[in-house]
Amino acid sequence: MTPPARLNRLPEHVAIIMDGNGRWAEQRGLPRLAGHKQGATTAQHIVEACAEYKIPYVTLYAFSTENWSRPRAEVSGLLQLLKERLDEGLSVAQKNGIKVRHVGKLNGLPSRIQDGIRRTVKLTQNNTRMTLGLAFNYGGRDEIVEATRRLILDGIPAQDIDETVMSQYLYTAGMPDPDLIIRTGNETRLSNFLTWQAAYAEIYFTPILWPDFDRKELDKALVAYGQRQRRFGSLARD
Numbered sequence: 001m002t003p004p005a006r007l008n009r010l011p012e013h014v015a016i017i018m019d020g021n022g023r024w025a026e027q028r029g030l031p032r033l034a035g036h037k038q039g040a041t042t043a044q045h046i047v048e049a050c051a052e053y054k055i056p057y058v059t060l061y062a063f064s065t066e067n068w069s070r071p072r073a074e075v076s077g078l079l080q081l082l083k084e085r086l087d088e089g090l091s092v093a094q095k096n097g098i099k100v101r102h103v104g105k106l107n108g109l110p111s112r113i114q115d116g117i118r119r120t121v122k123l124t125q126n127n128t129r130m131t132l133g134l135a136f137n138y139g140g141r142d143e144i145v146e147a148t149r150r151l152i153l154d155g156i157p158a159q160d161i162d163e164t165v166m167s168q169y170l171y172t173a174g175m176p177d178p179d180l181i182i183r184t185g186n187e188t189r190l191s192n193f194l195t196w197q198a199a200y201a202e203i204y205f206t207p208i209l210w211p212d213f214d215r216k217e218l219d220k221a222l223v224a225y226g227q228r229q230r231r232f233g234s235l236a237r238d
Helices: 021-027 032-052 065-069 072-096 111-123 140-153 163-168 215-226
Strands: 013-017 057-064 098-103 130-138 180-183 202-205
Touching (some): 021 032, 032 057, 032 072, 032 130, 057 065, 057 072, 065 072, 072 130, 140 163
Parallel strands (some): 013 180, 057 130, 098 130, 180 202
């Protein structure tokens, strides 16, 4: 599908903080997990839309390292939902030529989840239409700490460490930094998401709860991105 004409400049990498699933469910008198299930369906539709628009990189913030502090029943439900959607999503990824990458820690996740993530990553590794980063058990500060630890363990001399080297030790190594970060749910913060990579990202906040975020809302975010002037610390060009 060709993007609408008004989308005159598309980002190379879109990252999304999918917020508002629980509130969406509560507004409808449903259990919070029902919101997460609807949110997972929305995620699939938005990823497919980005693939149709030929956006090569998309990263979804699915579960943070801080989310473990949520009620046990909700965490268990989220883990089970991930397991189910990994199985379903593998078929979708293969059909659409999507390469799946895990962005975050595997350690600490149940073995069945680790196995499912590894399987999905392995079976989609040769797909080239889009790279989908699944940020699950992810925290931005934790990522930087882990990268620093691995730099030390690899014996990288201090004088050789620069931004390029550090980037190679992040979970997103090999992926470009996000051009556009979208957050739904009427919150205006990044919540420990891509802390290093977001340094020059354009941020788009919307009050729309994630389960209600559709292609029309995606277009609004992409139009807003296209109207912004990206300077990367320099002066504006005429």
